[in-house]
Amino acid sequence: MALxxxxxxxxxxxxxxxxxxxxxxxxxxxxxxxxxxxxxGKSTLSNVIAGNPAYEITAGTVxxxxxxxxxxxxxxxxxxxxxxxxxxxxxxxxxxxxxxxxQALASKMKYLGEKPLDAMHFIKRLKVxxxxxxxxxxxxxxxxxxxxxxxxxxxxxxxxxxxxxxDFCILDxxxxxxxIDALKIVSDGVNIMREARRSFLLxxxxxxxxxxxxxxxxxxMVDGHIVETGDKTLALRLEEKGYAGYR
Amino acid sequence: MPAIDKIDARTGIxxxxxxxxxxxxxxxxxxxxxxxxxxxxxxxxxxxxxxxxKAQIRVDLLGKNASCDLKVVYLSxxxxxxxxxxxxxxxxxxxxxxxxxxxxxxxxxxARFDGVxxxxxxxxxxxxxxxxxxxLLSKDAFVTCTPELEIYADDxxxxxxxxIGALNEEQxxxxxxxxxxxxxxxxxxxxxxxxxxxxxxxxxLIENWMDAHE
Numbered sequence: 001m002a003l004x005x006x007x008x009x010x011x012x013x014x015x016x017x018x019x020x021x022x023x024x025x026x027x028x029x030x031x032x033x034x035x036x037x038x039x040x041g042k043s044t045l046s047n048v049i050a051g052n053p054a055y056e057i058t059a060g061t062v063x064x065x066x067x068x069x070x071x072x073x074x075x076x077x078x079x080x081x082x083x084x085x086x087x088x089x090x091x092x093x094x095x096x097x098x099x100x101x102x103q104a105l106a107s108k109m110k111y112l113g114e115k116p117l118d119a120m121h122f123i124k125r126l127k128v129x130x131x132x133x134x135x136x137x138x139x140x141x142x143x144x145x146x147x148x149x150x151x152x153x154x155x156x157x158x159x160x161x162x163x164x165x166x167d168f169c170i171l172d173x174x175x176x177x178x179x180i181d182a183l184k185i186v187s188d189g190v191n192i193m194r195e196a197r198r199s200f201l202l203x204x205x206x207x208x209x210x211x212x213x214x215x216x217x218x219x220x221m222v223d224g225h226i227v228e229t230g231d232k233t234l235a236l237r238l239e240e241k242g243y244a245g246y247r
Numbered sequence: 248m249p250a251i252d253k254i255d256a257r258t259g260i261x262x263x264x265x266x267x268x269x270x271x272x273x274x275x276x277x278x279x280x281x282x283x284x285x286x287x288x289x290x291x292x293x294x295x296x297x298x299x300x301k302a303q304i305r306v307d308l309l310g311k312n313a314s315c316d317l318k319v320v321y322l323s324x325x326x327x328x329x330x331x332x333x334x335x336x337x338x339x340x341x342x343x344x345x346x347x348x349x350x351x352x353x354x355x356x357x358a359r360f361d362g363v364x365x366x367x368x369x370x371x372x373x374x375x376x377x378x379x380x381x382x383l384l385s386k387d388a389f390v391t392c393t394p395e396l397e398i399y400a401d402d403x404x405x406x407x408x409x410x411i412g413a414l415n416e417e418q419x420x421x422x423x424x425x426x427x428x429x430x431x432x433x434x435x436x437x438x439x440x441x442x443x444x445x446x447x448x449x450x451x452l453i454e455n456w457m458d459a460h461e
Contacts, residue, residue, distance in 0.1 A: 050424050053416070074423035075432075083424075090421035094439025103435060104425040111426065143439070160425065 002063070003028045003168055003199045004049075009060030011048050018044040020224035022060070026168070026199050033202040033210055035235065036221035037243045042203045043087060045221075046172045050084040051077050064168070079111035081167030085157040085174055092144035097156065100144050101126060101163060108164060129162040133189050151182035158189040169193070170201045175209040187212035207239045222246045259302075264289040266310060273446065277302045285313040287339075294446055295319045298456065299327030299356075305334040308342035308373075316345045318444040322453070323388070324460040325354030333362040337373040337403075344374070347444050350381035351437055351453075352388035353460040363395040364407070370400050377407040382414060382440060384433065384460075430461050 004026040011019040018041045026032050036042050048055050049062065051074035062069040069077060092100070102122060109116045117125065130140065133155045145153055154174060161169055171190065175183055190200065190213050202213060210218070210232060218235050220228040220243075227246050228234065259279025264270045266286040272293040278300035285291045287310025295302070297319065306315045315335065323329040335344045350358050364375040381390045394407040414436050422432035434457045438450060445453070 050420075052420055073429070074420060075426050075428045078424050078426035086421070086424075090417050092418050092421070092436070092439055094442040095435050100422075100425070100435070103427055103431060104422075107426040107428060107431065164425065 001028050002026065003065060004069075004201075005061075005063040006049075007061045009048070009062060010058045011044060011055050011060075012058060013044070013055055017058075018055075018224055019048065019060075022225045024219065024226060026201065028199060029196045030217065031194065031200040031202065031213065031215045033204060033215040033218045033235070034221050034226075035204060035218065035238060038205075040221045041224040042221055043172055046084055046170045046201070046203055049077075049170060050074055050082060075107065076111070078164075078166070079108050083161050083164060083166035083169045085154075085161055085169065085171045087172040087176060089145045089153045089157055091146045093146050095144050097140045097142060097144055098126070101140075101160065104160070104164060126163060129159055132192070133159050133162075133185060135159050150177035151179060154178055154182065154186050155189075158186050162189060162193060167197060168199050168201070170203065172203045173205070174202070175204055175206060183209070183212065207235045210235050220246060262291075264291050275449070275452065276300055279303075281305065283307070283315070284309055285315055285342075286310045288312045289314075291315040291317075293317050293319075294444070294449075296445075296449060296452060297321040297329050297331060299323055299329050301330040303332040303334070305336070306344065307336045307338050308344065310339050311341045312343075313339065314343040314345075317347075319346075319348045320441055320445060320453075321348070321350045321358055321360075322456050323350065323352045323356035323358045323390075324456070325356060327356050329356075329358040331358075331360045331362075333360075333377075335362075335364045335375060335377075337364070337366040337370045337375060340370050340400075341372045342370065344376065346377045348377075348379045349441055349444060350379075350390060351384065351441070352381065352390055353384040353457075355385070355387045355389075356460075357388070358390045359392075360390075361393045361395065362407070363397060364405060365397040366400050366403050366405070368399045371402040373400065374404045376405070379407075379409040380440075381411045382437065383411065384414065384437075430457075433457070 002025050006024045009019050009022040034042055057070055106116045135155055174186060218230055219226045257274045257277055259281050261282050263284045267288045269290045275296045276298055277295045281304045283291050283306045285308050321329045348360055352358055360379055362377050364377060366373050377394055379392050390411055392409045394409055396405055398405060418436055419432050438453060
């Protein structure tokens with residue numbers, strides 16, 4: 001069954017048209033990767049799916065689990081199961097990571113009509129995942145994304161993802177600014193989440209990430225839409241020849 | 248230095264912090280005239296929460312190493328007009344003052360903050376800092392801020408700053424992508440904004456105010 005179905009999507013920022021007749025279908029339990037040169041619209045796509053109000057949708061449809069995603073607010077999308085791991089996680093001074101995660105989980109439980117987790121279960125749920133990603137208690141007491149290194153921020157994004165258990169995860173250039181060890185930790189954090197009902201969309205420039213998180217399908221995106229779709233050999237070909245042939 | 252005296256006065260007072268003493272003053276809904284005299288080596292620390300009152304606070308720093316640290320949070324919702332006037336007088340050389348004022352306005356709320364730091368000719372080697380920041384949650388809210396430095400001495404350090412704006416859209420979006428609805432996200436950001444100067448036991452008052460002004 002299709003988890004996410006994007007049809008003929010057009011989106012712009014100000015006067016600049018970025019997504020042009022973009023279509024993509026992601027089945028349940030699959031991992032898709034989108035590769036493309038700078039400025040091809042990859043980050044716009046992830047922002048549009050998450051509901052960033054800075055982007056204006058001018059045409060097209062996006063269905064998530066059969067529901068009209070474009071009619072939902074960003075928090076509704078999140079609580080329906082969409083998760084965007086940010087390329088540049090936003091700093092929020094004065095709000096501790098633990099408070100933030102507690103509020104996020106409580107919001108989801110409320111949306112789903114479930115009882116909120118008590119403090120004990122919350123801590124347990126958090127600790128297990130934090131340990132696997134090398135996130136310490138001290139880090140969780142600090143304000144959200146303030147004063148963390150690039151690698152720590154990406155580990156914390158991965159922690160949020162594991163903690164909130166979304167059905168669809170978009171990883172926007174998860175590999176940018178990561179050293180090899182951090183990339184391995186983050187990739188393990190993603191791979192452990194792969195299961196039959198959960199899908200992923202990896203946005204990346206490099207083949208390296210796709211060696212660690214093996215995708216089922218690879219798309220090449222140029223100038224606002226997908227120009228080629230294939231299996232993982234596509235990434236290898238790209239590594240050799242670059243994007244020159246697509247422009 | 249003697250143990251800190253804690254006082255809690257809501258309506259205007261005359262207060263003298265005797266030489267070498269240290270006083271902490273916390274109050275909610277302050278209004279009226281406050282005149283605080285700080286003697287040599289003494290320190291006056293205050294936290295005030297205002298919710299639509301008018302208060303005038305004057306601090307006289309009277310002796311060497313007298314210092315004050317004034318922290319004020321004001322909240323102003325529809326129908327409210329919060330007025331805060333501060334007047335810090337560095338009467339003696341080598342005296343020190345800090346002021347941090349943070350405001351949150353909602354609906355048609357209005358606010359005014361006028362803050363004066365005075366350093367006369369003979370008061371060399373003084374330091375005075377004043378910082379004001381306000382967040383407007385609505386397009387109809389209005390705030391005016393007039394920082395004033397009256398400095399006649401030539402060997403002093405003084406700084407003032409004021410920034411007024413809406414909540415950061417990127418921060419709001421980030422919180423929402425984690426499933427947190429608009430009203431909750433705003434509340435978190437406001438608490439984050441105020442937590443730097445708010446005593447932890449008063450944060451609940453902010454939550455209540457935000458709930459009443461959604």
